[in-house]
Amino acid sequence: MAIAPDRPKIYEATRIPSPIPSVLEVPEELRTSDDLLTVNFGPNHPSTHGVLRLVVDLHGEDVVGLAAVIGYLHTGFEKNMEQKSWWKAITYAPRIDYLSFQANELVFVLAVEKLLDLEVPSRATWMRMLLSELNRIHSHLVWLATAALELGAISMFWYCFRERDRILDLFELVAGFRLHTRYFQVGGLAEDVPPGFWEECAKFVEVMPKAVDEYEALVDRNEIWLERTQGIGLLSADDAIALGQSGPVLRGSGVDWDLRRAEPYLAYDQVDFRVPVYDEGDVYARYRVRMEEMRESVKIIDQAIRRMPDGPWIADDRKVVLPPREELHTSMESLIHHFKIVTEGFRVPEGEVYVTVESPRGELGCYVVSDGGPKPWRVKFRAPSFAALEATATCMRNALIADMIAIVGSLDTVMGEVDR
Amino acid sequence: MHLRDELGFNFLSDVAAADYLGWGSKGVSGYIGTARGRDLNEPSTRGYQRLPTTKPRRFSVSYHLLGLRAGAPRVRLQVWVDEDEQVPSLVSVWPTADWHEREAFDLMGLGFDGHPNQRRILMDDDWEGHPLRKDYPIGGEPVRFSGEE
Numbered sequence: 001m002a003i004a005p006d007r008p009k010i011y012e013a014t015r016i017p018s019p020i021p022s023v024l025e026v027p028e029e030l031r032t033s034d035d036l037l038t039v040n041f042g043p044n045h046p047s048t049h050g051v052l053r054l055v056v057d058l059h060g061e062d063v064v065g066l067a068a069v070i071g072y073l074h075t076g077f078e079k080n081m082e083q084k085s086w087w088k089a090i091t092y093a094p095r096i097d098y099l100s101f102q103a104n105e106l107v108f109v110l111a112v113e114k115l116l117d118l119e120v121p122s123r124a125t126w127m128r129m130l131l132s133e134l135n136r137i138h139s140h141l142v143w144l145a146t147a148a149l150e151l152g153a154i155s156m157f158w159y160c161f162r163e164r165d166r167i168l169d170l171f172e173l174v175a176g177f178r179l180h181t182r183y184f185q186v187g188g189l190a191e192d193v194p195p196g197f198w199e200e201c202a203k204f205v206e207v208m209p210k211a212v213d214e215y216e217a218l219v220d221r222n223e224i225w226l227e228r229t230q231g232i233g234l235l236s237a238d239d240a241i242a243l244g245q246s247g248p249v250l251r252g253s254g255v256d257w258d259l260r261r262a263e264p265y266l267a268y269d270q271v272d273f274r275v276p277v278y279d280e281g282d283v284y285a286r287y288r289v290r291m292e293e294m295r296e297s298v299k300i301i302d303q304a305i306r307r308m309p310d311g312p313w314i315a316d317d318r319k320v321v322l323p324p325r326e327e328l329h330t331s332m333e334s335l336i337h338h339f340k341i342v343t344e345g346f347r348v349p350e351g352e353v354y355v356t357v358e359s360p361r362g363e364l365g366c367y368v369v370s371d372g373g374p375k376p377w378r379v380k381f382r383a384p385s386f387a388a389l390e391a392t393a394t395c396m397r398n399a400l401i402a403d404m405i406a407i408v409g410s411l412d413t414v415m416g417e418v419d420r
Numbered sequence: 421m422h423l424r425d426e427l428g429f430n431f432l433s434d435v436a437a438a439d440y441l442g443w444g445s446k447g448v449s450g451y452i453g454t455a456r457g458r459d460l461n462e463p464s465t466r467g468y469q470r471l472p473t474t475k476p477r478r479f480s481v482s483y484h485l486l487g488l489r490a491g492a493p494r495v496r497l498q499v500w501v502d503e504d505e506q507v508p509s510l511v512s513v514w515p516t517a518d519w520h521e522r523e524a525f526d527l528m529g530l531g532f533d534g535h536p537n538q539r540r541i542l543m544d545d546d547w548e549g550h551p552l553r554k555d556y557p558i559g560g561e562p563v564r565f566s567g568e569e
Contacts, residue, residue: 083558241430378439380438
C-alpha cells in the first residue's frame with residue numbers, strides 16, 4: 001500500500017464506534033439488559049502493563065462497552081522539567097518511558113540541540129543510532145515476553161529476558177547503568193565508548209538473529225498463539241491514521257510509515273534497512289512487525305559497528321559542553337566555563353521546537369519552548385502510547401473478554417509514558 | 421478541515437498547550453533582570469541582554485500536524501487564548517484530539533468548545549487547580565502527619 005491513501009474523505013468511512021473516539025459505548029438495546037455486567041479491569045492487574053484501568057461492560061463473554069481510565073502513574077515530569085536547568089532536565093526524560101529510555105533521552109537532547117543550533121560530531125550521531133536500535137530490540141523483547149506471558153506462553157518470557165539481559169549488560173558497559181542510562185548529552189555523548197564494547201556488541205549481533213529464530217520457532221506457528229492473535233483487534237489503515245497511531249500499530253495496519261525513513265534523523269539515511277509492513281491490522285500483524293523490526297535493528301547495529309567514525313564524541317562548544325577534566329588544572333577559562341555550566345546551566349536561545357523520533361512504540365515527539373534562560377519554559381512529550389490507548393475502544397469492537405488481554409498487549413503501551 | 425482535506429495533513433501528532441504567565445519577567449524560569457535589560461545588582465553575568473518577545477495572550481495551544489506522504493511535511497498551528505476563552509475542539513476532524521484536548525483541559529485549564537467528553541484525564545476528578553499553569557504552587561500537597569491528629 002502506498003504511503004497515506006490519498007482519499008479526500010477518509011474519516012467518513014471510519015468505524016470509530018462513538019462520538020467520543022476513545023470510548024466504546026454500550027449499544028442502545030443492551031443498556032437495560034439484566035445480563036450486562038460492568039467490570040473494573042485494573043488498575044492493579046498484571047496484564048495491564050502497569051496501572052491502566054479499563055471499565056468494561058460485558059454481555060456474557062462479549063465486550064460491549066469500554067472506557068480506559070488513566071492517570072494512576074502521573075508524576076508531573078513536564079512540570080518538574082520546567083524547574084530544572086536544561087542539563088538536569090535530561091535526567092527526567094528517560095524515566096518517562098522506562099522501556100525505551102534512550103529514545104526519550106534522544107528526543108529531548110535533539111530538541112535542545114535544535115534550539116541551540118549545535119553541530120554534533122558524527123561519532124556521537126552514529127553511537128546514538130546504535131544505542132537507539134539496541135534499545136528498540138530491548139523494548140520489543142520486553143513486549144514479546146510480557147505479551148506472550150499474558151497469553152499463556154510462559155517459556156517465552158525466559159527466552160526473551162535472556163537476550164534482554166545481554167542488552168542491559170551492553171548498556172552497563174557503555175554508560176554504567178543498566179536502565180535510564182542518561183548517556184546522551186547536549187552536544188554528543190557523556191563519555192567516549194569504553195574499550196571492549198565493540199567486541200561485546202559484535203557478539204550480540206551474532207547471537208540475536210538466532211534468538212529471534214528461536215522465538216519464532218516457539219510461537220510463530222503455535223496453534224494457540226495463532227488462534228488468539230489472528231483476526232483480533234482489527235484496526236483499519238484509515239482508523240489508525242485518524243486515531244493518531246504510529247509505529248508498529250500503524251505499520252501493522254498496512255501504512256508504510258516510519259520516521260526513520262520518512263524524515264531521517266541521526267544517520268538513518270546512511271544505513272540500509274527495511275520497514276516491515278503488514279496489511280492485516282490485527283494483533284498477529286503487530287507481532288510480526290515487531291519481530292521483523294528486531295531483525296532490521298540488528299542489521300543497523302551491525303552496520304553501525306563496522307562504519308563507526310572516529311573522532312570526538314562531543315561537540316566543542318564551551319558555552320554548552322563541559323570542558324575536558326584535565327584542562328581544569330591549567331586553564332582559567334576552562335575552569336570558569338565549568339563553573340558556569342555546573343552552577344547556572346547553559347542558556348538556550350528563545351524559541352520553540354517540535355522534534356520527533358521513531359521510538360519503539362512510534363512517533364515520539366518533544367515540544368520545547370525556551371525563553372532564553374537556563375531552564376526550559378515548557379516541555380511537552382508526545383507519547384506514542386498515549387495515542388495507542390485511544391485506539392483500544394476501536395480495536396475492541398466485537399471482542400471477547402479473553403481477546404481484550406491480547407489487544408491491550410498488542411498496542412504495547414507503557415503507562416509511565418501515557419501518564420507522564 | 422482545509423488543512424486536512426486539501427493540504428493533506430491527515431495526522432495530528434500532538435496538541436501542546438503552554439502557559440506564558442510571567443513570560444520574561446523577573447525571577448521566572450531563571451530570568452534575572454529588569455524589564456529594560458540587565459539588573460544593576462546582578463552585574464555582567466546573570467540576566468539576559470534582551471527580553472524574550474512578548475506573547476499576544478496568556479495561553480498558546482500548538483497543534484502539530486503531519487502529512488503522511490513523501491517528504492513528511494509538518495506544520496504547527498498555534499491558537500492564542502486568554503484564561504476564560506474557549507478553543508474550538510478538533511475531535512470531529514482528528515479523532516485523536518480527544519485525549520490530547522482532555523489533557524490540555526486537565527493540566528492547563530483550557531476549555532475546548534464542542535468536546536464530547538471534557539473531563540479530567542490524568543488528575544483525579546475532584547482535583548483543584550491545573551498543575552501545569554505557571555501560578556500553580558510547586559512543592560506538592562501539604563502532608564498531614566498522623567502524629568498531629
